[in-house]
Amino acid sequence: MVDLPAPVGVPKGLGMTGHDPVIQVEDLTKSFGDVLALDKLSLQINPAEVHGFLGPNGSGKSTTLRVLLGLLRPDSGTVRVFGGDPWRDAVSLHRRLAYVPGEVQLWPNLSGGEVIDVFLRLRSRDAGSRHVTRRRDELIERFGLNPRKKTRTYSKGNRQKVALIAALAADVDLLLLDEPTSGLDPLMEVVFQQIIAETRREGRSVLLSSHILAQVEALADRISIIRQGRTVESGSLSQMRHMTRTTIEVETQGSTAGLQQLEGVHDLRMKTTAGASRTVLEVDSDHLAQITAHLASLGVQSLVAHPPTLEQLLIRHYGVIPESHPSASSNSVSKTSAP
DSSP states (O other): OOOBOOOTTOOTTOOBOTTSOSEEEEEEEEEETTEEEEEEEEEEEOTTOEEEEEOOTTSSHHHHHHHHTTSSOOSEEEEEETTBOTTTSHHHHTTSEEEEOSSOOOOTTSBHHHHHHHHHHHHOGGGGSHHHHHHHHHHHHHTTOOTTSBGGGOOHHHHHHHHHHHHHHSOOSEEEEESTTTTOOHHHHHHHHHHHHHHHHTTOEEEEEOSOHHHHHHHOSEEEEEETTEEEEEEOHHHHGGGSEEEEEEEESSOOGGGGGSTTEEEEEEEEETTEEEEEEEEEGGGHHHHHHHHHHTOEEEEEEEOOOHHHHHHHHHSSOOTTSTTSOSSOOOOOOOO
């Protein structure tokens, strides 16, 4: 892999090679009085990686991002961004990263285009370069933003677009996104996903904190789930699917009544669709090969397997669906415990 040079203005020692993690966090601890917000949290983000950062409200996601931005000083542990200390080297590191929060406040008397240009000039002397200008204009068009309107007239979604465009147009190596599509309509969420996929192919890294599980599932190379300030699981979605069960819908010539007695089979039930009876069952991942072999001996006529979703992985850890997930009621969350 090609070495990545440190940008102009970065102190000696803050350069990194393509082999080094963009973010390396080990045993990060942070308290606010008697409240332990982060409890020996670990996190690693690699070059050209989209990393999903998941957990319920109050789990420590935003606190972690503030530490990475150099806004909070950790009590203990090791935190490195591009090999530097976010607290000590914040000014230099901010030239290589961009941040988008879930709640954006803008100067009300400036137009959206003026705000984008201000953000870009604050970050880099190259804000007026042809490359950045072309990228800014392309993003304005793709997000459907009217840059001439005063920001005081903008909806929440349009304010969010301003922050996203300013971050994505900047010539940076790392994007820290905290609920970045809050307020965007479904069409704009699709545009966002397309742009993040392009960003990854350009070699940039993304730390994406989101409650939209389908979004993270579609974009993330790896995922970290945190709970009560600790990392409880980290890896690719395929690696993490060992934590839960695969749903199988099968139609066989022989009777499936005996399946319930097999180890690894759960919640066996019959489902009738268009007059045809199908058996639906949940199978533990480590028993999947044995169960499918048994089904084959019954004469499979059709079979559909649904791998566990990211939502199921979270339910396995927390026993609830995150409050802002579409499956959750507006007044309550599911209390169904995971198997």
